Amino acid sequence: RRSITSGIALRGVVSMQRTAHIAGVAALALLLAAITLLTLDSRQVQHDVLVQQNFQVANGQQLPEFSVAGTMQTGEPAPQGIPLSFQLPVPLPAPSPPSPTVITVGPRPKKAPVCKRCERQMRKIKRMVSEIKKQNEKADDLIEKQDDMIANYRDRMEEAVEKIKNRLYEKGRTYTDLIKHLKTK
Secondary structure (H helix, E strand, O other), rough: OOOHHHHHHHHHHHHHHHHHHHHHHHHHHHHHHHHHHHHHHHHHHHHHHHHHHHHHHOOOOOOOOOOOOOOOOOOOOOOOOOOOOOOOOOOOOOOOOOOOOOOOOOOOOOOOOHHHHHHHHHHHHHHHHHHHHHHHHHHHHHHHHHHHHHHHHHHHHHHHHHHHHHHHHHHHHHHHHHHHHOOOO
């Protein structure tokens, strides 16, 4: 008899949990809406205050006038013959030599000589490109493995949830059948 009432209580707890969850989501939505409205209203108030301040500045405000008395001493007076903003002519640097004129049309002939430094650099670039390709392939393989692991885990969890739901449904059904067949006075 105790197991029968616990099954009914279990259903009540599940439905209460769902109701509490839905109520919590609704309260959160209302809270977000209220915060949004408050921020929009405060922005409008700030905008109005800024507009009023700008119009006050545009109408014009006079600052108080100050008067200063006394003398100020400076160093030696500037020479009168040359204005301060004028400097003597500065010689310009010599022009750079003209760049070499190289005209290339089409690919380099196969037997044309290439300097050894260029050849080394080309080999180095090819090695780096092949290493980067290998690293990218490894990264792609790793990403695929991780995606497969995640999908496999998700499938197993969904199966487990379904099993649990089915077991709970079966227990609930057996409890209801037992309750129906009970002889009570």
